Amino acid sequence: MLDQLHDYRRIALEELAVVADAATLEAWYRAHLAPSGKATGWKRNIGKLPVAERKGFGQSVNEVTAELEKAFQLHKRRIDLLELEKRILAEATDVTLPARGVARGGHHPVTLALREVIGVFEQMGFVVYESPHVELDELNFELLNMPPDHPARDMQDTFYVDDDVVLRTHTSSGQVRAMRQLCPGPVRVILPGLCYRHENITPRSEIQFHQIEGLLVGPEVRLSDLKGVLLKFARALFGPNQAIRMRGSYFPFTEPSCEVDIRCTLCGGNGCRVCKQSGWLELLGAGLVHPVVLRNGGYDPTQVRGIAFGMGIERLVLLRHGIDDIRLIFQNDLRFLRQFA
Ligand SMILES: [Zn+2]
Known part of the structure; x- marks a missing residue:
């Protein structure tokens, strides 16, 4: 056993x-x-x-x-x-495996253009001044030398919030705000942002668009400063040999007023379909600040002068990338937007 x-x-x-x-x-x-x-x-x-x-x-x-x-x-x-x-x-995790790619977003072409334009003006000493999108009629029109019966109001189809309040039709609505805040000192600001107009949506017009406005006020300011600033701007954006030309025009809040063109970036001035054979492309509107507007901003027009200019950012994007339909900018079609990332 x-x-x-x-x-x-x-x-x-x-x-x-x-x-x-x-x-x-x-x-x-x-x-x-x-x-x-x-x-x-x-x-x-x-x-x-x-x-x-x-x-x-x-x-x-x-x-x-x-x-x-x-x-x-x-x-x-x-x-x-x-x-x-x-x-x-x-x-266990195999740390030697290759990582998965990270999906990165990109900036909207309007954001990219805004940043670039702001950067150019900041180099010239301008500072960004933000003003409200919903604005008093007074600041959007009246104080810019457009009283209620002024025919120039017909140039801008306006969204009214009520009788006295509008969605700003241009960034010029911030001009008097900036002047009143900085008076009696000098003014050197740019006012970027969305503007709104009661337009039909077509390849050439939208109900919303970005503008950037520049305003320079001081005792030594003169028309040649306007030309200098805008030429420097055009060369920073479109190359060192870029030329500009100024044509007489009319805006209620500047006197004299002008339209500023750049030499056509596609044909170099020889004439093509885009510039309608003229050799020039419209870039922006500008002028010396109207004495009435200076006075509304708190300045004495006999002591100081001002220059002002304003341009559409979407127009810049269309010009630079050869796009012929502004609606693409706001449709948020990723196939379109990814080309700028
Ligand atoms: Zn051309």
């Missing part, structure tokens, strides 16, 4: 030695050490022995059981480590 016990011990330990995973280990435990297992079974055999042998054999069974129990605990620790290692490997 004792020999059989030792054979059993050997076989059980051999079986345990080759167990390599938690499930098999669990099965081994149930087969041997659980209450219904073989090791426990040996204890039941003790009673079948002659009384004299019972004590000695019982001791041997206890020793074997204790040894198996100890071997099981040792092996279990080994298996636990193996299982942990397997899990770590399965969950």
Whole structure:
């Protein structure tokens, strides 16, 4: 009987030695050490022995059981480590894998153009002045030398919020605000932003568009400053050999007023479809600030003069990229916008 016990011990330990995973280990435990297992079974055999042998054999069974129990605990620790290692490997991140590309957005072409234009004027010492989009009729029209019955109001189809309040039709609405804030000091500001007009939406007109307005007021300011500033601006944007020309025009808030053209960027002045064979492209409107407007801003027109100019940003974008439909700018079609990213 004792020999059989030792054979059993050997076989059980051999079986345990080759167990390599938690499930098999669990099965081994149930087969041997659980209450219904073989090791426990040996204890039941003790009673079948002659009384004299019972004590000695019982001791041997206890020793074997204790040894198996100890071997099981040792092996279990080994298996636990193996299982942990397997899990770590399965969950691990391979840091040598190439990264997924990050989808990056881009700026809207109008934002890009605004930033570029603002940058050029900032180099000349202008600072950005923000004024409200919803504006008093007084600031949008009246103080700019356009009283209620003025025919020039018909040039701008206006969204009225009520009798006295409008959506600004041009960034010029900020001129008097800026002057009143900075008076009696000099003014050198640019006023960028959205403007609104009650227009039909066509390839050439939109109900919203961006303008950038420039205003320079001081005792030494004269018309030649206007030409200098605008020539520098045109050359910064369209190249060092760019030429401009000034043509007489009419705006209620400047006197004299002019339209400023740049030499056609496509044909270099020889005449093409875009410049309608004239060799020139319309860029902006400008002039000396009207004395009435200066007075409304708090200045004495006999002591100071001012220059003002205003241009459409969308028009710049269309010109520079050869786009012939302004509606594309506001449709937010990603196929269009991605070309500028
Ligand atoms: Zn041309």
